[in-house]
Amino acid sequence: MSDGEIAEAVETSLSNIHRVRQAFVEEGLGAALARQRPTGRQSRKLDGAQEARLVALTCSAPPEGRVRWTIQLLADRLVALESVDAIGREGVRTTRKKTTSSRGRRSRG
Numbered sequence: 001m002s003d004g005e006i007a008e009a010v011e012t013s014l015s016n017i018h019r020v021r022q023a024f025v026e027e028g029l030g031a032a033l034a035r036q037r038p039t040g041r042q043s044r045k046l047d048g049a050q051e052a053r054l055v056a057l058t059c060s061a062p063p064e065g066r067v068r069w070t071i072q073l074l075a076d077r078l079v080a081l082e083s084v085d086a087i088g089r090e091g092v093r094t095t096r097k098k099t100t101s102s103r104g105r106r107s108r109g
Contacts, residue, residue, distance in 0.1 A: 063077075071092050072089050
């Protein structure tokens with residue numbers, strides 16, 4: 001079979017066929033059949049509902065005795081509200097970084 005016929009038969013791309021063939025030739029059958037190593041990309045820490053709760057919490061009044069929310073306070077409050085089992089400062093920070101909500105920001109468009 002040609003590479004195109006193989007790709008069509010197993011419903012994959014020509015580049016995938018090439019990579020598998022090259023792995024087989026260079027490293028053997030085991031390497032050709034093994035899954036590729038993870039890219040290092042992390043999965044999302046919060047789903048949509050949890051992100052919405054974080055945004056609502058961020059926009060709410062800060063705790064008594066505080067001027068504003070800190071990332072650690074937000075993480076602790078999410079756990080206390082049982083929105084998540086556990087989350088660290090970095091998970092909250094990256095989630096907040098993705099959102100453009102800000103109580104003091106005006107639309108410029």
